Amino acid sequence: MSKKESKKKVAAYWAASCGGCDVALLGLHERILDLLDFADIAFWPAATDFKYEDLKGYERNEIDLTFFNGGIRTSENREIAEIIREKSELLVAYGSCAHQGGIPGLANMSSNEELFETVYKNNPTTVNPEGVVPQELTEREEGNLNLPGLQERVKSLSQVVEVDYTVPGCPPPPELTEDFLDLLLAGNLPPKGSVVAGEKTVCDECSREWNKETIDEFHRPQEVEIDPDKCLLDQGIICMGPVTRSGCEASCPEANLPCKGCFGPPKKVEDQGTEMLNSLASVVQIGEEGGSLEGEKALLSNLPDTIGTFYNFSLANSIFGGKVSDGGNDEQE
Amino acid sequence: MLKSVIKMEFEPKLVGFLCKWCSSAGADLAGVSRRSYPSNLVPITVNCSGRIDVSHVIRAFRDGADGVLVSGCHPGDCHYTSGNYKAWRRVALLKHVLEDFGMNPDRVKLEWISATEGDKFAQTVKEFTKEIKELGPGPYSNVKERE
Numbered sequence: 001m002s003k004k005e006s007k008k009k010v011a012a013y014w015a016a017s018c019g020g021c022d023v024a025l026l027g028l029h030e031r032i033l034d035l036l037d038f039a040d041i042a043f044w045p046a047a048t049d050f051k052y053e054d055l056k057g058y059e060r061n062e063i064d065l066t067f068f069n070g071g072i073r074t075s076e077n078r079e080i081a082e083i084i085r086e087k088s089e090l091l092v093a094y095g096s097c098a099h100q101g102g103i104p105g106l107a108n109m110s111s112n113e114e115l116f117e118t119v120y121k122n123n124p125t126t127v128n129p130e131g132v133v134p135q136e137l138t139e140r141e142e143g144n145l146n147l148p149g150l151q152e153r154v155k156s157l158s159q160v161v162e163v164d165y166t167v168p169g170c171p172p173p174p175e176l177t178e179d180f181l182d183l184l185l186a187g188n189l190p191p192k193g194s195v196v197a198g199e200k201t202v203c204d205e206c207s208r209e210w211n212k213e214t215i216d217e218f219h220r221p222q223e224v225e226i227d228p229d230k231c232l233l234d235q236g237i238i239c240m241g242p243v244t245r246s247g248c249e250a251s252c253p254e255a256n257l258p259c260k261g262c263f264g265p266p267k268k269v270e271d272q273g274t275e276m277l278n279s280l281a282s283v284v285q286i287g288e289e290g291g292s293l294e295g296e297k298a299l300l301s302n303l304p305d306t307i308g309t310f311y312n313f314s315l316a317n318s319i320f321g322g323k324v325s326d327g328g329n330d331e332q333e
Numbered sequence: 334m335l336k337s338v339i340k341m342e343f344e345p346k347l348v349g350f351l352c353k354w355c356s357s358a359g360a361d362l363a364g365v366s367r368r369s370y371p372s373n374l375v376p377i378t379v380n381c382s383g384r385i386d387v388s389h390v391i392r393a394f395r396d397g398a399d400g401v402l403v404s405g406c407h408p409g410d411c412h413y414t415s416g417n418y419k420a421w422r423r424v425a426l427l428k429h430v431l432e433d434f435g436m437n438p439d440r441v442k443l444e445w446i447s448a449t450e451g452d453k454f455a456q457t458v459k460e461f462t463k464e465i466k467e468l469g470p471g472p473y474s475n476v477k478e479r480e
């Protein structure tokens with residue numbers, strides 16, 4: 001790098017996110033000072049007062065590293081992602097939404113029209129007798145007002161620009177971010193494209209005992225008293241541990257809650273949801289001799305909201321990417 | 334009117350995952366016995382129906398299939414003992430999820446076809462082609478190539 005200053009530049013950005021990932025960065029507490037010894041903040045809307053113009057003013061690759069959180073929901077998200085990519089030497093997808101679309105990606109089960117109908121008109125707590133909905137362009141005598149438009153679908157960061165590293169999690173646990181910083185500061189980062197977390201699955205880090213018992217009934221965690229030592233799947237509770245990358249020390253199952261899959265699939269797994277169906281198929285009571293169609297129906301009717309269950313964080317990155325409809329015109333951009 | 338014209342023109346693209354030991358042999362038998370059946374189905378031979386991953390089926394739809402047939406040995410007859418039971422469970426779960434994705438689960442068909450059932454193979458393809466014709470194009474039917 002032929003840069004004059006020896007001090008590096010770091011940036012952080014939020015796209016379609018809840019703000020939790022920025023809080024997670026701030027949650028590094030004094031470790032953030034280590035980072036600031038080494039680098040100046042070049043742009044960070046959640047914590048500093050830089051403007052887009054400042055960002056646009058940087059040269060190509062002038063920012064050494066950007067932590068990007070949030071999914072790509074609006075035209076603004078996409079535009080800034082492209083600018084940040086150009087200005088950043090290293091781009092890190094930080095957190096589940098940038099990594100896989102995350103919770104905002106679940107909006108891909110509805111069209112934008114449906115979302116607007118629900119949010120601005122049909123929501124029981126919404127009073128909007130004139131049916132006013134936000135417009136991308138509102139013309140007024142005083143001038144035109146513009147808002148960023150929604151993209152057809154929420155995308156993950158790597159679906160719109162090249163990503164160098166991913167720090168997963170909803171939000172990433174502080175230890176993981178610290179590990180990443182340690183690797184960065186020591187100049188020891190793994191090959192580009194890596195997800196900087198564990199290499200196995202959450203089950204490998206989970207202390208519960210998994211006996212691969214047959215599931216003849218599904219339960220939601222709030223409906224049953226959970227045995228703290230037995231694997232949640234053995235208790236009929238869907239736990240995404242078998243198809244989720246390790247690195248969180250199985251924090252949810254250790255707290256008596258099923259893993260929802262926030263670290264995304266392990267290496268080489270393209271679709272976290274279908275992979276879970278494969279795993280689940282080895283333990284559900286379906287179709288064996290002696291089984292009945294009614295039993296099968298009853299079992300599956302106990303499994304509502306399959307998209308929210310199997311694709312809670314990864315819908316945007318999944319093979320379908322969102323809702324599909326018959327008719328062969330579903331080439332979504 | 335227009336609708337019936339479109340329907341006449343629609344030739345479904347079907348993918349058939351057939352296990353090597355039974356269903357694929359059944360398909361061969363249908364061929365050597367000169368059974369006639371529609372040419373809509375592209376057969377893919379796998380070692381065992383239990384080898385079929387849920388993502389293979391979803392991938393087939395994403396790449397333009399209008400219907401997917403999964404076929405293995407009859408219950409009790411799997412060459413590897415229980416692969417077909419696994420396929421059965423996978424397909425049941427998959428259909429349940431496909432419905433939530435917004436697809437008609439009848440676009441996936443599970444059928445047991447043995448090596449001696451050439452007739453059944455021909456019949457299955459005939460019926461499945463007809464069923465999918467009635468359902469019309471699948472969600473990504475107009476995808477030209479895999480990107």
Ligand code: SF4
Nearest residue numbers: 203206231232239241
């Ligand atoms: S499925 Fe969940 S509860 Fe069971 S071992 Fe894996 S992570 Fe632990």
Ligand code: SF4
Nearest residue numbers: 248252259260261262
């Ligand atoms: S257990 Fe699962 S949902 Fe919980 S933090 Fe770990 S990966 Fe995320």
Ligand code: FES
Nearest residue numbers: 352381405406416
């Ligand atoms: S070998 Fe035919 S289903 Fe297993």
